[in-house]
Amino acid sequence: MQTKYKASKVVVDDHKFDSKLEANIYKRIKELGLVVELQPLYLLQDKFKFGKKTIRAITYTADFKLNINGVDYILDAKGLETQVFKIKHKLFLKTYNQDIVIVKSVKGFNEWYEKVKKA
Numbered sequence: 070m071q072t073k074y075k076a077s078k079v080v081v082d083d084h085k086f087d088s089k090l091e092a093n094i095y096k097r098i099k100e101l102g103l104v105v106e107l108q109p110l111y112l113l114q115d116k117f118k119f120g121k122k123t124i125r126a127i128t129y130t131a132d133f134k135l136n137i138n139g140v141d142y143i144l145d146a147k148g149l150e151t152q153v154f155k156i157k158h159k160l161f162l163k164t165y166n167q168d169i170v171i172v173k174s175v176k177g178f179n180e181w182y183e184k185v186k187k188a
């Protein structure tokens with residue numbers, strides 16, 4: 070099944086991924102033997118009351134959280150950065166004072182990983 074962004078859902082190791090890119094990056098992470106947390110959830114803004122109405126919390130679900138050499142990295146596999154993602158990215162930066170690594174290909178992930186593991 071394709072989404073509105075033409076990404077196909079993929080299942081690997083009983084985990085459902087939103088795209089082939091995300092699934093392929095997961096496979097590469099496994100090949101490297103890295104410890105990965107799948108789809109960690111981050112609170113960007115608490116729910117609140119506005120008059121009698123309750124406004125829902127704003128959350129961001131990353132694709133992966135990796136720990137490499139004692140440092141946590143938040144990764145998101147993105148073929149296309151939507152407006153909603155761009156806003157959530159800014160909120161994530163402000164709230165957690167940490168950037169999100171945006172990976173557009175397995176090759177891009179490999180290049181990023183090579184730089185990080187040497188640091």
